[in-house]
Amino acid sequence: MKIKKFIKGTMLVHIMLIIFSFIMVGPFIWMFLTSIKTYEETIRIPLQILPKAIQWINYGIVYDKFPFLTLYFNTFFITLITIVGQLLVVSIAAYAFSRLIFPGKNVIFLMMLGLMMVPGQIFIIPRFQLMVQFNLTNTLTALILPNIFNVFGVFMMRQFFSSIPKELDEAAVIDGCGYFIIYWKILLPLTKPGLVSLGIMVMLNTWKELMWPIIVNRTMDKMTLSAGLAMLIGEHTTYYEQVMAGAVISVLPMIIIFAIFQKQFVAGIARAGLKG
Amino acid sequence: MKKIMLFVAVCSLMLSLIGCGKQNEVANISLMMWDEAQSPVIQQSIDKFNEKNEGKIVASIELVPWDSYWTKLDASLETKESADVMWMNVYLPKYASAEVVKPLDEYIEKDKLDLSQYIEGRVNAYNLDGKQYALPKGLDTVFVAYNKEMFDRYDVEYPQEGWTWDDMRTIAGQLRDKISEAGGAEYPIVMELDDQPSWMNFVVQNGGNYISEDGKTTGMGMDESVEAIQNMVDLMNEELMAPYTVLSETKGTDLFISGQGGMVFIGSWKASVLENSTLGADGNIGLIQMPALNGSNSSVLGGLGYCLSASSKHPDEAWELIKYITSEESLYNEAVNGIDIPAHAKAQEGYVKNFKNLDAQVILDASVTGFPYQSNGNFEWTSYVNDAVQKALSQIAPVKETLVEGATQAQEVLDELYK
Amino acid sequence: MNKKRRNYSARKRKEAATGLLFIAPMMIGLIIFSAYAFFQNIHFSFSKVGTFGAPKFIGFDNYIRAFTDPNFFIALKNTLFYTVFGVSFVIIFSVLIANSLNKKVKGRTFYRVSIFIPAITMPAAIGILWRWLLNYKFGIINFILERIGLKPVAWLSEAATVKWAILLVLVWSMVSYYVIIMLAGMQAIDSSYYEAARVDGAGQLQLFFKVTIPLLTPIIFFSTIMSMIGILQIFDFIYLMIQRDTIAYQYSMSMVTYFYELAFVKDLRGYASAVSILLCIIIMIITVIQMYLQKYWVKYDN
Structure with missing residues (x-):
């Protein structure tokens, strides 16, 4: 039975x-x-x-042929700086949209929502030419700068700020705290889960992005792992045992990190998804 | 007032110091190239160059893979932060007309450089409207490599010098029959699908053309061109050549060196790949000139040169680098290392010596009857004919109709360009 | 009284100023990298833009060219093919898998980690891996097909199959991510719904169709929109798995692949801009249709 x-x-x-x-x-x-x-x-x-x-x-063989350390360094460096940049730019804007009243707020917010609908290809040629004008081609900055202004991040972080009871900062206002102090000291620590989600989003994005790096950068030492790997197969399609060894080296660390932080990862992705 | 004067004085002193520093600074120049396989040998020349110019010039290589080379070059030329010296091929007209590369005539005159020491065809390839835009590095030829081990195993005679298209069909037919008897999975002939090592040779041999000499009309719709492509389709249909599906997934060279092809049309730029393969090391690769279709065995002659960026901050030093790197000494070194057939006549003998597993004289000889790669430096029209050729080869559309249609579309673009 | 009002409005002014100050960095970035870029792109789409030299205004020529360019229509058709089948398969499989993972079975963590792995693997690695798996002569997929008595398929080089190969890899690589989202959605469903349904005598299947699916519709809707926008912009796998300049590339290319070819291989930046704008319009239209249709099938729980 x-x-x-x-x-x-x-x-x-x-x-x-x-x-x-x-x-x-x-x-x-x-x-x-x-x-x-x-x-x-x-x-x-x-x-x-x-x-x-x-x-x-x-x-x-593949380790000698292919600068894995540089590529890993670049990928993590770009992720880190982008996260820091977004922390400074995105979350503070999200706070303003969630808590403060200022002229044009709704119009600007709606326009930003509209931007989310626009496919990235629309921006690529002009952004590429901007990078050319700023003399930023073939630099890591070119891979960081346009990604800092993450509209989806503002949208998501605003939801997190809005879910914090207003009484909390109203009390702080009465105590005479400035807006920045309220944001930085009181509210930001409470949106930690949101920041983790934001970080995971940035990480996955840097990890996966392919077109922009291969367009704007040219030498191997300025590539992310993903773009570097794509360049590797462009050149060597014969020796699959080497190509696969390269692939293993590039995916294994992420799989290990994932297996360890599985819960946080999954929660982060789910939050980013559900909040949006 | 005094303070301001003092400030100005200090400032100007500092500025002059910086200025002084600059004068003694060495000029850092770079060379942009795409071939990873060649870079160690070219690095040797660069090292020697740096040694000779110690304290004055430091040159270095900027390696960019082929897939992204031209995009990167364009971007960097546009920002005027490109490498000082760069590899150039048939795309030269585009860069020359945009004036982003510098004519070398004044330097050639100043140093009284004798251009006749280079292979004539390769010098002329970089001469546009009487201006010399590059010094030639090397040349590329196309020939046939065959797998001796496979021929022996199936007891088929090697191809003989002076062979024709029909001889090739006979040999491939024998191979095909023996392979299928033995239940093998090899292909008698394999090839790359891009123009230079494969179909462009036969189109021109058969009397057709890819683009006319004045660069204004494409001949891919001509009966001769159609017939040449049809010939290749026939090879596939009669199972004399690997089917299109196989060739478009794995490159012909890869199939050949992994022992799956009996013969391959191949370019000299792959010679070191052949030399270093297991097949080659076992002495199992034979080389022979292209088979003659319609009486001619002429093959595509390509090559590279070195250009000087118009925005180079150190043009004089960059010129020194170009001059050194195309000198007999450097090119001889490239030759003995087998990375390129030198465009410098005296340096060529080094090339044959380098190969232990291949009869490299065949590769050199192919240049004698070669015709230059057909191009007018514009690539807006090429996709129409190239797509048409791929469609024809893959047989998803009838050969003649497809090629004529593609050529007509390409011609419209060409007419628009040269209106 | 008067003073208080002034204070109040001074506070309001300060708040407004602070708000603008806080969004300023974001706005400056967006103005440069998005707004300027957006209008510049529109400008380019009406111009002839090459690598060197200034853009030249040519009116609607680029758009006219798109409508007479067979390659554009191939790209458009392929993109719609990937989107329709890709979104359907991704949603169906992710719901099915998430539903199994949502059961209390032993070894759940192991299953979860296994199934989520593709979500954290970079497309470049996935692309080269599948290029190898699907190899005509040496790929394991064809080996398995032959073992079970089927004919090998030229996955990556036959005009008729290459689209399906890309679709296969696309769905395989995307399902994981949406399983995570669906699973989170399922776990958020209040268990009282299931209990009530069980009291009414509902079986497993009924629970799935009568409780899980309806309550999951907001998440399914969100996933449909997100995966759709993602697939409409497919580029990586085609770029990585198919040899350029072959017929297979042409028969699998998406609008974004075509855009990339035009802009960065063929140097036809103006035409590429027009293609990107057409893609944008298509995405907008499909999204609006989805938004309109949602009220007929999405059930919001409040």
């Missing part, structure tokens, strides 16, 4: 989850298996699933 119930109830769920998990993880397993084969093994017909001997040397 119990077994029957188990089969009816959770067995089916388990089977489904195993299938889905396999579909999601399977490709990564193949990525790893390819990365430890010899070239001959990767192009054998019929396919050879496991390597005869593990070829860690592929990792050495």
